[in-house]
Amino acid sequence: MEIIMTIVAGVLIAAATYLMLSKSILRIVVGTGLLAHGAHLLLLTMGGLKKGAAPLLGQKADSYTDPLPQALILTAIVISFGVTSFFLVLAYRAYQELKTDNMDKLRGNENHE
């Protein structure tokens, strides 16, 4: 199972990289979203996907899944959500002010000092 999940995470990250190399701001932001998903999936997989009960002690199970990666991913989800929404609004504002979403046109002036 881990092998499949690792490959899925790799595909997500490859797709994210391809999107981030494109010219459109929106696609770059979509790419960062995909990258976050890939990273979270990788975290979960690296923690081990062994079957066990959800990490709730009330279940009185013999074994539980590892709670630590879950806590880490939860933190990561929230942070990436904050960053992604910030980027989104930044892209939105950039488009409003500069009337383009083409990264090549959002380049600094050649002669800036």
Place this chain on the structure above:
Amino acid sequence: MSLIHLVILSPLLVAVLVPFLHKYFKKIHTGWFVLVLPLVLFIYFLQYLGTTMSGETYTSSMKWIPSIGIDFTIYVDGLGLLFALLITGIGALVVLYSIYYLSKEKEALNTFYVYLLMFMGAMLGVVLSDNLIVMYSFWELTSISSFLLISYWYHREKSRYGALKSMLITVFGGLAMLAGIILLYIMTGSFSIREIIANVDVVTSHELFVPALLLFLLGAFTKSAQFPFHIWLPDAMEAPTPVSAYLHSATMVKAGIYLVARMSPVFAGAPEWFWLVSGFGIVTLFWGSFTAVKQTDLKSILAFSTVSQLGLIMSLLGVGSAAAYYDYIGENAYTIATLAAVFHLINHATFKGSLFMVVGIVDHETGTRDIRKLGGLMNVMPITFSLALIGTFSMAGLPPFNGFLSKEMFFTGMLKAIDISAWNMDTFGIIFPVLAWVASVFTFIYSMVLLFKTFTGKLQVEKLDKEPHEAPIGMLIPPIILASLVVIFGFFPMLLKGVIEPALYSILPSNVLSVEVKIYHWHGFNTELFMTLGVVLFGVLLYLSVAKWGKIYEWFPQKLTLNKLYDGGLIGLERGSAAFTKSHMTGFIRDYLVMIFGFMVVLLGVLLFSTGAFETNLTNVAPVGLYEVILALVMVAAALTTLITKSRLTAIISLGVVGYAMSLFFVLFRAPDLALTQLIVETVSVALFLLCFYHLPEIAKEMNRLRFRLTNFIISVSVGLVVIFIGLSVNSSRLFESISDYFEEASYAEAGGKNMVNVILVDFRGLDTLFEIAVLTIAAFGIFAMIKLRLNDKKGGVKGES
């Protein structure tokens, strides 16, 4: 802290007072206040003559950075004292001269004397410090103050150019010397020169000996304007003449000579030292004198003459270092070269100082330094002419002046060099006396050019800016004193015995037991005398026929000069670095990402496979479930859809599908909290995406397929592959068990919660959560600010809300 520390730092302390003196005593020339200091210091240093003449030294130490062995240790021996006397003595004369040379009204005197005092203190520090790091600090201070003094008339472009050039070259050498100091420290564990000399056996047998030697010589050669680093000195002539007289003839350029002399007990005896010091010295001597002949500016002649004379002293020190190789010296064969070096050092300081002052007087009283405009000043300026005569004849090596004595001794030293029976001298040794003789001929020619082109011939009043007349007496006193010394040392050279002898003991290594200082005018009819006669004979012939052979200077291709090389090198560096920066700093974010990803792939991929970290091990793997496989396929399909879709809306929806699939994964892999969070976050994110881009009509209409680019494809596929490989290897090699057993036990027992994830978030690792809240808050504030704040719209006004 003892008196002598205060003495060395006193110029720097007085420099602080100079601006106040300048401001509150406007009527008195600031130089008069400054003059007192070098005079007092000169008299103070004279007291030490008794100590050094009796073969003793004086040491005084002050803690500076004791933890790394850097103490401000003063060490007064013969060599240091000789330099200290030169610095303070000529310093006093130069200050006196500058009082008459620089106008009280027109010039910024306060800065001039601040820089000059800074330089004087730094120079005293260089020659009297025993600790190499302290010496290096003072060494760089001389470079800096020299830079400031050369660019004293900073509104002239040539001054700035000369200052920059001298700064770049001397600081380059200074840094090399610092590296050499550190190498010596590695070898001996000490920064103290005396301790290093005491441990000289360790140094000579160490493998870092040659690198340290080269680095020290780089420092000495750049500072002392040796070939090919001499190019800064002629351009430094843009400085006011007192500065040229002081720094660029008598003191600073001799710092390199001092360094070579000081380090001789450490490095002498090695063939590398001998060949580099004497070889570069003799080449500099020849090249400087050869180039000086074609100059038309008086100060340029003197600059190249200084270069050439420094080469002479350097080559003598090189030949003198042979004394260290021969354990037993029968007839002081090679120590005579060192003696000649020290003697010529003093002589050069006297006659070159006076010549610079003479040239300054000519410049000051006629308004030009161009020998093509000058001539016939003999009757107008008789005193100046006499001074110039003494100086130039001494420089040319004519009797009865002191230059003659040191020139004879120089020939003796060079002739003795042939007898050295080691280091390939049997084959190449003859170069030394030949080059020395040819260079002396050229020295004779430019000395005569300097004298006769300026003072004899026809007076061309119409070409001069001013009506020429004799200089004021105050301006004449310093060169008169120096010229008198030239004559006195010429007739009574043994007066200097007390100064030279202790200096020789400092330079020569310990295996040289006795040195006899014998300087007489008449040696009888020997080779040296005939060489001098030849110099005079050929010199006169060549001087008279200079119009015929002077054209050889035009043969040299002007594009191949060292100055062109320096300028071209600087321009090339600037262009090269600009081109290099432009080549990778394109301003396109894609290019930077390509570099980052490419680097990551190469570094991680190469490391993974080169260290053999990649392995696949399937024993630890959970069984494959059907639901998971279907979900994985959905996720991959959705991810690929974002790539190939035309519409941006489809891309957003596909991203949402990936997100919801993620939360289903979390359900399948027993992570209820994650599933809940992911569900909410994904919903909000998709809503945000849609809000932003659906409500921007221009964007929604644009329907462009993402264009396929092979490089992007290759990079992204390799990034994905690297991630997969790393993930597989991590899964295959678990080094130790998880620490989660602890959370399982302690969640309820210690924290009182049954939801382990939540307990970790708020109890065990609560700090993470605190800052995650901070991140969200900052993001929220940032978004609010971006939307609300509209400062400086295009009309220049401030808009409130939009």
